[in-house]
Amino acid sequence: MKLTDFEKIKALYKLGKNLTLSDIQILIKSAKTKSFLPGEFLIKEGEIKKEIFLIKKGLVRTYKVNDKGDEITTLIRYENQVIASPDIIFFNKPSEFYFEAFEPTEVIYMDYDVLQKLIDSNPKLEANRKFFLHNILKDLLKRVDSFVLLSPEERYLEFIKTHPDIINRIPNKHIANLLGITPVSLSRIRKRIVTKNK
């Protein structure tokens, strides 16, 4: 599948604010598109592809594997969201996360260093340098808060409020894992909620 330049431009617009047309023209040369089938990986653990992805279509699950061999889902992202490995981008070391396409997924992606250089050559775009950092930082802060301040039940309610459509696109066991509970508990939480609302 091939995206038109116009679609690319629209997509790149979401990558950062204040991009001028000439900025986008530079970006567009290095921005590529790619498709993944369910079960394929955008990035695997141990890889150092310094790329940032914008999901045009589909759904990506991010997880890591802990000492015991369990998968820990840390993030679920879908259309019009940015995804990248913090290990690679920030620490310049191999990713500890897997990024797995869960549906047929189409992404626009580009090299992070290219974006950095563009910003270096255009100080007016300095704000964009922080764009991805902030993006990930906010997610992290939010995730910490949700674990410290909320009960599992409240976390679930928060999740379906901010991602109402996602519960139909991914098995509950991954959502449970993301929320830090077992699928069994999630099932009971769901049951509690429906009986409460009567």
Next chain:
Amino acid sequence: MKLTDFEKIKALYKLGKNLTLSDIQILIKSAKTKSFLPGEFLIKEGEIKKEIFLIKKGLVRTYKVNDKGDEITTLIRYENQVIASPDIIFFNKPSEFYFEAFEPTEVIYMDYDVLQKLIDSNPKLEANRKFFLHNILKDLLKRVDSFVLLSPEERYLEFIKTHPDIINRIPNKHIANLLGITPVSLSRIRKRIVTKNK
């Protein structure tokens, strides 16, 4: 209390890697020292002092106040550790955290923008730009992991392993709060641990 330039130099060395003597000379002009009494605040909620602190002596508790008015302790830092408000440094908005000196505390501090400018003028120091980001990011990632992967009891064991001396310097209720549990539970966890080791 006044720190000598030599002490400042030693301290600044910890702020970043690859600093040359001339870099440090520039830094030293903008680095100031300050003392706080127990109960005084390095930064209060709502302030925008764009400063980074290096704790020379003493102990600082970082907390925020949630909707219900409870204090949530998020960080405890002491000698030779860096402390700064992520809200101010990264998002350029008022701090949502209080930074409270818990003991008589002496810090070296400087304006974050000054450090940024120094780095801008010396590309070789680019690595330092990320130094603070990484510092805070790592803490955040570690905190997420500890909440997702560990039980309260395991979190406490981890805490006393990495901060063995701190339990004598701050009331248990703040440690409990930092670990996301109540002081009552912490007390029982401590009891369980000692009986286990017999």
Next chain:
DNA sequence: CGAGGCCTTGACCGCGGTCAATGCCCGTGG
């Protein structure tokens, strides 16, 4: 039709929250 993956449900357990009582330490004022 059988196998595997997933969700649900029941039974049981252990831990953390809550409330309340008690004891300890320490600083302050009579």
Next chain:
DNA sequence: CCACGGGCATTGACCGCGGTCAAGGCCTCG
């Protein structure tokens, strides 16, 4: 110098929730 009060840690009683294990049902796919 002692008495009182406040802050904190501990402990007991009780409860509810989440984990674990196991069984059963449903769906899909080969």
